[in-house]
Amino acid sequence: MGRCGRGSITLRCVAMAGIGATACNQIFALVDVNNFYVSCERVFNPALENKPVVVLSNNDGCAVARSNQVKALGIKMGTPWFKFKDLAKEHNIIVLSSNYTLYGDMSDRVMTILRGYSPNVEIYSIDESFLSLNGMSSLWPAAVDMGQSIRYRVRKWTGLPVCVGIGPSKTLAKLANHLAKTRPEMEGVCDLVSMPQAELDAYLSTTEVGEVWGVGRRIGAHLDAAGIKTAKALRDAPPSWLRAKFGVVMERTGNELRGASCLALEEITAPRKQIVSSRSFGQLVHTLAVLSESVTSYMTSAAEKLRRQRSVCEAVQVFIATNPFREQDAQYSNSITVPLPNPSCDTRLLVRAALFGLKKIYRPGLAYKKAGVMLTGIGDAGVIQRSLLVQHGVGEKSEKLMEAMDALNRRFGRNTVAIASAGTNRAWRMRRECMSPCYTTSWNDVPIVHADH
Numbered sequence: 001m002g003r004c005g006r007g008s009i010t011l012r013c014v015a016m017a018g019i020g021a022t023a024c025n026q027i028f029a030l031v032d033v034n035n036f037y038v039s040c041e042r043v044f045n046p047a048l049e050n051k052p053v054v055v056l057s058n059n060d061g062c063a064v065a066r067s068n069q070v071k072a073l074g075i076k077m078g079t080p081w082f083k084f085k086d087l088a089k090e091h092n093i094i095v096l097s098s099n100y101t102l103y104g105d106m107s108d109r110v111m112t113i114l115r116g117y118s119p120n121v122e123i124y125s126i127d128e129s130f131l132s133l134n135g136m137s138s139l140w141p142a143a144v145d146m147g148q149s150i151r152y153r154v155r156k157w158t159g160l161p162v163c164v165g166i167g168p169s170k171t172l173a174k175l176a177n178h179l180a181k182t183r184p185e186m187e188g189v190c191d192l193v194s195m196p197q198a199e200l201d202a203y204l205s206t207t208e209v210g211e212v213w214g215v216g217r218r219i220g221a222h223l224d225a226a227g228i229k230t231a232k233a234l235r236d237a238p239p240s241w242l243r244a245k246f247g248v249v250m251e252r253t254g255n256e257l258r259g260a261s262c263l264a265l266e267e268i269t270a271p272r273k274q275i276v277s278s279r280s281f282g283q284l285v286h287t288l289a290v291l292s293e294s295v296t297s298y299m300t301s302a303a304e305k306l307r308r309q310r311s312v313c314e315a316v317q318v319f320i321a322t323n324p325f326r327e328q329d330a331q332y333s334n335s336i337t338v339p340l341p342n343p344s345c346d347t348r349l350l351v352r353a354a355l356f357g358l359k360k361i362y363r364p365g366l367a368y369k370k371a372g373v374m375l376t377g378i379g380d381a382g383v384i385q386r387s388l389l390v391q392h393g394v395g396e397k398s399e400k401l402m403e404a405m406d407a408l409n410r411r412f413g414r415n416t417v418a419i420a421s422a423g424t425n426r427a428w429r430m431r432r433e434c435m436s437p438c439y440t441t442s443w444n445d446v447p448i449v450h451a452d453h
Helices: 036-044 068-072 085-090 100-114 143-158 170-182 197-205 217-225 231-236 239-246 248-257 288-308 347-361 396-412
Strands: 028-033 053-056 063-066 094-097 121-125 128-132 162-167 189-191 275-285 311-322 333-344 368-376
Touching: 028 100, 028 143, 028 170, 036 053, 036 063, 036 100, 053 068, 063 068, 100 121, 100 128, 100 143, 143 162, 143 189, 162 170, 170 189, 170 248, 197 231, 217 239, 231 248, 239 248, 275 288, 288 311, 288 347, 288 368, 288 396, 311 347, 333 347, 347 368
Parallel strands: 053 094, 162 189
Antiparallel strands: 028 128, 028 162, 053 063, 121 128, 275 368, 311 333, 311 368
16 A cells, blocks of 8 residues: 655555445545525525525625526626626526524534534535545445435435535545536435446546546646546546646645545644634724724634634734725725734733724724734644733633633623623624524524414
């Protein structure tokens, strides 16, 4: 057995009659929720089933989720809302604002179900997870049966439709998931491990190279120019040629397509080295007081993320900007980094530093569209170097206060306890004019069922 690394590579699956007859070290499943945001909305509003539905981004800016009916109309991901308003009216497209609270909670429910199928799960995104199936073949008559069980259980317990792709590498599992979604004959589950070689070659020959995980638009254009137009062509390209022409990452992708697992399952998410919290405002902001509210709110969110990964930071950066698309307005953008007196994750100290920086870069008389904060110099909270000088935002008092604050907000809802400078009106909040209720996280939004006697 060889390694997948920077040196010469020996495949870890020894082919006999296709992937299905190999002795593979790894078997992965990729479970992906179909049209996730749209599907979450349909769970609680069945009237949206089989209707064209679009979910918009922050401030109702552009399309971030589309139902299959909308995709068929040619509306691309990221298309600005104003560009397809007329088309939406013509085809009765239902347009919704993003409801991230609902989507996050539904995602947690799906991931909890998946952990019942494998002890080793990597949450790849809000709607995708990789599962390791190593040593689990005896639990099911076939991997497809397990995949169908996952689909049935997730659908029954959450109402969400999922597809399952199975392969001897993460890249092949991802590709299998694509086939499961686009090939009706597979009924939502594709197993490339047991698929005969001729059948696999046929599918890869009709799959564009741009559908391969890790092949973006730019590298896809270069591959196409070099004659690599399909997934099969990429798989069959010599590893040394791929490395010389496109680098070690594409060489690794080629090996993954041949069944050599080069990408391990990442069950523990590495702590972030930078944490950013930023959004555009729902309306233009003109005063320092309102800017301070937004910066306090963003810093509160960033500090919670910092504590969640048990880290501290050494400095905070604050940035503000006007709207570059309003050419009639005076333009200005600026940022400032404020070092902390000592590493901390205490919201009070971080907000104080952020507001200090904001006052330094604020210019009156301008219409601001965006503000944000970034935490830098992030390290492990357990290895803080103590100082003989007075420490700010650290110690037992600080830790207990932050723990109590986080616990109350988790139990009773976000911003139940907040820094006073965050304000209560928050007119700057992003625009979400068509947002659905938070069905699963707010008692006030729980659906009411009426029954006739």
